[in-house]
Amino acid sequence: MIELITTAESVEQAKALIQADIDMLYIGEKEFGLRLPTTFSREELIEMTTYAHEHGKKVRVAVNAIMHNNRIKSVIPYLEFLQEIEVDSITVGDPGVIHLMKKNALHLPYVFDAQTLVTSARQINFWVKRGAISAVLAREIPYLELKELASGVSVPLEILVYGATCIHQSKRPLVKNYFGFVGSDVSTKRQRGLFISEPKNKDTHYSIYEDNHGTHIFANNDINLLDELQVLNDLGVTEWKLDGIYTKGQDFISIAKIFVKAKTAIENEEWNEAMLEELNKQLLSFHPGERGLDKGFYEKDPSEIQ
Amino acid sequence: MRTITKKPEVLAPAGTLEKLKVAITYGADAVYIGGNAYGLRSRAGNFTYDEMREGVAFANEHGAKVYVAANMVTHEGDAEGAGDFFRTLRDIGIHAVIVSDPALIEICATDAPGLPIHLSTQASATNYETLNFWKEEGLERVVLAREVSMDEIKEMRRNTDVEIEAFIHGAMCISYSGRCVLSNHMSHRDANRGGCSQSCRWKYDLFEMDTTDEKHSLLGGEPEEAFSMSAVDMAMIRHIPDLVENGIDSLKIEGRMKSIHYVSTVSNVYRKAIDAYCANPDNYEFQQEWEDELWKVAQRELSSGFYYGIPTEDEQLFGKKRKIPSYTFIGQVIDYDEETQVATIEQRNHFGIGDEIEFYGPGFTHHKQTINTMTDKDGNAIDRAPHALMHVKMKVTEAVKPLDMIRKLKA
Numbered sequence: 087m088i089e090l091i092t093t094a095e096s097v098e099q100a101k102a103l104i105q106a107d108i109d110m111l112y113i114g115e116k117e118f119g120l121r122l123p124t125t126f127s128r129e130e131l132i133e134m135t136t137y138a139h140e141h142g143k144k145v146r147v148a149v150n151a152i153m154h155n156n157r158i159k160s161v162i163p164y165l166e167f168l169q170e171i172e173v174d175s176i177t178v179g180d181p182g183v184i185h186l187m188k189k190n191a192l193h194l195p196y197v198f199d200a201q202t203l204v205t206s207a208r209q210i211n212f213w214v215k216r217g218a219i220s221a222v223l224a225r226e227i228p229y230l231e232l233k234e235l236a237s238g239v240s241v242p243l244e245i246l247v248y249g250a251t252c253i254h255q256s257k258r259p260l261v262k263n264y265f266g267f268v269g270s271d272v273s274t275k276r277q278r279g280l281f282i283s284e285p286k287n288k289d290t291h292y293s294i295y296e297d298n299h300g301t302h303i304f305a306n307n308d309i310n311l312l313d314e315l316q317v318l319n320d321l322g323v324t325e326w327k328l329d330g331i332y333t334k335g336q337d338f339i340s341i342a343k344i345f346v347k348a349k350t351a352i353e354n355e356e357w358n359e360a361m362l363e364e365l366n367k368q369l370l371s372f373h374p375g376e377r378g379l380d381k382g383f384y385e386k387d388p389s390e391i392q
Numbered sequence: 393m394r395t396i397t398k399k400p401e402v403l404a405p406a407g408t409l410e411k412l413k414v415a416i417t418y419g420a421d422a423v424y425i426g427g428n429a430y431g432l433r434s435r436a437g438n439f440t441y442d443e444m445r446e447g448v449a450f451a452n453e454h455g456a457k458v459y460v461a462a463n464m465v466t467h468e469g470d471a472e473g474a475g476d477f478f479r480t481l482r483d484i485g486i487h488a489v490i491v492s493d494p495a496l497i498e499i500c501a502t503d504a505p506g507l508p509i510h511l512s513t514q515a516s517a518t519n520y521e522t523l524n525f526w527k528e529e530g531l532e533r534v535v536l537a538r539e540v541s542m543d544e545i546k547e548m549r550r551n552t553d554v555e556i557e558a559f560i561h562g563a564m565c566i567s568y569s570g571r572c573v574l575s576n577h578m579s580h581r582d583a584n585r586g587g588c589s590q591s592c593r594w595k596y597d598l599f600e601m602d603t604t605d606e607k608h609s610l611l612g613g614e615p616e617e618a619f620s621m622s623a624v625d626m627a628m629i630r631h632i633p634d635l636v637e638n639g640i641d642s643l644k645i646e647g648r649m650k651s652i653h654y655v656s657t658v659s660n661v662y663r664k665a666i667d668a669y670c671a672n673p674d675n676y677e678f679q680q681e682w683e684d685e686l687w688k689v690a691q692r693e694l695s696s697g698f699y700y701g702i703p704t705e706d707e708q709l710f711g712k713k714r715k716i717p718s719y720t721f722i723g724q725v726i727d728y729d730e731e732t733q734v735a736t737i738e739q740r741n742h743f744g745i746g747d748e749i750e751f752y753g754p755g756f757t758h759h760k761q762t763i764n765t766m767t768d769k770d771g772n773a774i775d776r777a778p779h780a781l782m783h784v785k786m787k788v789t790e791a792v793k794p795l796d797m798i799r800k801l802k803a
Contacts, residue, residue, distance in 0.1 A: 152537075152568055155544050158519040182521030185528070189521075202573050202584065203515075205467045208495035226576050227467070234468040254592075255571040256621070257539040257698065263705040264598065264619050268612035280610070282596040282619055284578055291601065300568075305577055376601040383576075388467070391580050392587045 088319060088349050091146060091244065091327045092342050095123040095334065100134045102339050107346045110144040110174070112327065118161055119148025120179075120201075121252055121302055123331050128167060135171050144174035150199040150222075151299055152255075153180045165192050175219060184216060195219045197244060201252065202226065207238030214241050220325060225251040225305070228386045229317070236321040245318060247311040248341060248369075249329030250293060251382060254303035259296050278332075291378070293332065307378035308332065312348060312369060313362050314384060319352050337372040344369050396670035400635065401642040403459075403557065404659045409439065411655050412447045412458070417795050418656040418754050419663025422457035423447075424490060426648060429477060430462035430470075431586055441480060448485040457487035461648075462500075463512035465570065465584035466493050475503030482507035488532060492570060501530055508532040510557065514570040514584065518544070520551035527554035535644065538564050538626075542634050542699045549639040560628040560635060561658055561686070562646025564697060566592045566621045566708075593622040593709075613711075622709040627694035629683050632665045633676065634699075653721035654689040656797055657752070661685050664756040685752075688719045688799065718802045722749065723777075723784070725796040735792050736769070737777075737784045743800060744776035751788065753796035761789045 089109040094100035100111050111134060116125035126134070135145045147168055153161060161183060168176060169192055177199035178184060187194060198204065198213035199222035210221040222244045227235065236243065261280065265272050281291040282303070293304040311318065318324070328345060330338035344365045351357040373379060404420035406412035415423045425447065426438040439447065444458070451458045460481055464470065471493075478500040481489060489507060491497050492514035500509055510533040511517060511526050518537045526534050533555035536545065540558075548556065565572065573583055574591035581587030595618030599609045611618065626646075628635060635643055643666070645658050661682045669676045686694070693714065695707040722743040727736035743749065745763050752758045766786040768774050777784045 152516055152518055152539075152571075153522070154518045154540065155520060155547050158521045180519070180522055181525040182519045182523075185521045185525035201571060203465055203492075203570055205465055205584075206471065206493075206495055207468065208471060208498070209466070209493060212494035212498050224573075226573055226582070231468045238468075253573045253577050254567050256567045258566060258621075258623075258703050258708075260566070260621050260708075261598075263703075263708055264617075264710070265612070267705040267708070267710040268617050270610070270612040272610055279600050280598060281601060281607075282598050284591075285595050285597075285618075288597065294598075303574065376605055386580075391576065391582050391585075 088324045088326065088353060089144075089242070090342070090345055090349055091325060092338075093123050093249075093328070093330045094134070095330060095338070097126075097130050097133055099335065099339065101137055103342050104138055104141050104143050106339055106343045108143070108328075108342050110146055111138055112146050112148065112177075114148035115164070116298060118151050118157065118164060119177075120150050120255075120299060121297075121331055122148055131168075131173075132171050135173055139172070146175045146177065146197065147173045148177050149183060149196075150177040150179040150201075153182055158182050158186065162186060162190060165190075165194060169194050177222060178218075197222060199244075201255075205231075207235045210235075210239050210241070210243070214239075220244055222327075223323075225253075225309070226383045226391075228383050228388045228391075229314075230388050232323065232384075233321060236323050242325050243323045244325035244327055245311070245323050246309050246329060247315065247318070247326040248309060248345065249327070250304045250308045250332045250377075251329075252302050253292070253305050255300055257300040260301040261294060261296050291376075304332075305382060307380040307382070308373070309382050310366075310369065310373075310379040311381060311384060312344070312366055314381065315348050316352055316357055332377060333372070333374060337374070340372045341369055344372075393672060394674050396636060396673055399666055399670045400640050401457075402659060402662050402666060403642045403644045404655055405562075405645060405648040405650065406447070406655065407648040407650070409443045409447055411652050413450055414652045414795070415655045415659050416451060416454050416456045418659040420456060420659045422459060422487070422642070423451070424459040424461050424644075424648070427460050427462060427477065427481070430464050430466075430474060430496060441484060444481070444484050444486060448487075451487075452485070459488045459490055459510065460486050461490040461512070462496060463490055463492045463514045464496075464586060465514070466495055467585070470585070471495050471499060474499045478504035478507055490535065497529070497531070510535060510555075512569075513537055513559065516568045516570055520548040523548060523552040523554050523556070527552065533557055533641065535559075537568060539568060539698045541701070542631075542638060545640060546638045555641040556639065557642035557644055558635070558640050559626060559646060559697070560643045560662065561626055562650075563625050563692070564623045564646070566623045593620065595620050617710055620709065623703070624693040624695045624707050624709060625690065626697045627683070627686055627690075628696060628699065629661060629665060629686055630678055631696060631699065632669045632678070633673065636666065636669055636673070651689075651721060652724075653719075653797065653799065657685060657689045660752070660754065660756055687716065690716050692716075719750075719799040720802050721797065721799050722747075723798045725751070725753075725792045725798070726783070726794055728788075728792050728794065730791065733787055733791070734785050735788045737786065737798065739777045739780060739782045739784055742776065742778055747800050749798050749800045751790070751792050751796050751798050753793060757796070759788075759790040
């Protein structure tokens with residue numbers, strides 16, 4: 087079963103996405119979730135969960151932050167709250183959270199999501215044996231490895247099929263420190279529009295911003311795996327995430343609709359070249375003009391990576 | 393008088409068998425080394441099984457331990473053969489392995505029961521519940537993320553009894569370890585499989601783009617300063633009381649790629665400082681000469697990382713590189729004749745008559761002298777010692793012993 091999972095930047099957008107027939111919302115509070123388009127209040131989380139469930143849809147909540155002591159304490163009431171409102175699953179990247187849930191008899195289905203560190207079937211199976219219902223794949227897995235990996239895992243796997251992908255998280259405020267050094271007063275509010283480029287490749291444009299978890303840097307281009315969806319489906323990699331951190335408002339909803347169409351076509355065995363071409367064209371028109379798209383590591387030859 | 397009998401372990405890096413012996417001779421209680429696979433330093437000297445055997449024998453003779461870092465994040469196929477690898481390490485007598493990948497942890501626990509496992513800093517453990525998770529999984533020790541503060545360690549210690557290891561000296565990742573793949577994306581070299589190209593230390597443009605793709609640079613400074621993410625190094629020598637009193641079990645020095653000059657100097661300093669504190673904690677005084685000694689092998693400026701707050705721009709390498717006086721390692725004492733006060737020295741770098749040199753040895757012994765006369769191994773007077781590993785004899789002003797080292801200030 088294919089499931090389309092999307093982020094949401096507002097309650098309105100979340101409802102529109104559900105109307106557009108996505109399968110699952112990926113939302114949360116910024117204190118415990120990483121790199122979300124926005125942070126939601128508990129009331130909003132209740133509202134969206136209720137709405138999703140009324141429409142036969144699911145909610146997955148981001149609890150995937152690296153937790154320091156204070157956060158591992160304050161996450162307990164949050165987990166209790168999430169259990170009480172019956173969200174469908176959470177993402178977890180810190181084994182401390184798994185330990186806590188066991189200790190406190192909390193029964194929240196969790197998806198293992200330690201970002202760059204989820205790269206093999208055997209790792210995923212380690213977490214499955216400890217209760218994980220799924221895992222979020224690292225973005226640095228080429229197709230040839232993914233094929234091997236997928237055949238070695240029995241749970242669903244989540245893969246990013248559209249959107250920006252993080253390649254660096256520092257606890258240091260790297261941008262603030264830089265501006266501090268040069269004595270510039272660039273507003274931190276503009277930081278989601280900042281890029282860096284490599285010294286030897288001036289055309290690159292890696293997004294960079296800071297928040298309560300530190301500094302985040304994203305890959306040069308955003309991911310678009312529209313024309314690999316059939317292959318992913320055939321491999322059994324069927325939790326498809328769309329991340330709207332850099333794609334706003336109606337554009338993101340339009341892109342979600344494109345993936346809904348693709349999913350339906352694949353399920354009905356009606357997916358074809360012409361459709362793909364048309365949908366890809368539409369997708370480009372909704373994707374932010376200043377951001378590139380590619381397949382990331384998907385098409386790389388594993389032996390190219392040293 | 394209060395004394396502390398449970399001293400924390402001084403854990404030093406050893407890229408080669410020679411460095412292993414030097415580190416232990418200079419006071420390390422344990423060393424960590426790399427095997428030929430599953431590590432994160434593909435370019436550091438790595439040990440063959442025979443070298444490990446010799447290293448373990450040497451360590452056992454000196455009451456020290458040898459750990460093997462196998463901290464790569466495996467992709468499909470990478471873990472093949474890991475079971476044999478861990479079993480062999482166990483049978484060689486390696487005292488523990490340092491692992492972050494759960495697949496490798498599972499393989500090690502299954503295929504080499506009895507071989508203690510330490511969780512690598514690569515897994516970014518930052519809270520006590522995580523430490524307890526790994527303890528219940530059977531791990532003996534957790535190496536903390538470099539992002540934790542001293543207060544957080546204090547709180548962890550109260551909430552777990554798993555062994556805690558923390559970095560106290562050396563170069564640092566600017567990211568949460570393991571959570572950075574800049575190198576993968578920018579150089580096609582996997583940061584978590586031993587290929588890190590240190591992209592964080594590059595010089596970047598920082599800019600905004602409007603929707604027409606027009607770039608607007610936000611670089612500032614006079615002269616213009618590039619955006620960079622390069623951290624200064626860590627040195628916790630001023631904070632020995634905190635490290636000991638907060639119950640950290642093992643104090644880790646970074647640098648498997650570093651020289652024997654570095655390994656001997658840094659091990660020597662921390663050994664001395666920890667012994668001094670534990671012998672008489674209530675009357676302990678920090679000695680400036682310890683820090684001065686660390687500066688002799690420093691490559692960057694030094695800071696206390698995250699232990700006492702989030703690092704600011706002062707803990708990053710911006711601006712003109714400030715000059716650190718730099719020392720050259722010139723040789724090692726291999727023999728000393730007490731009667732004639734003549735030392736035989738194996739040359740490691742060029743030196744000659746008139747040079748001001750400094751001898752140092754285990755136990756933090758030091759003396760300085762000028763070279764007035766020297767001979768080659770056959771007793772012929774020479775002015776310079778130009779050849780690597782050549783043997784040179786010279787009269788010394790204070791007694792030295794084999795394995796003492798010699799350095800000189802770079803001109």
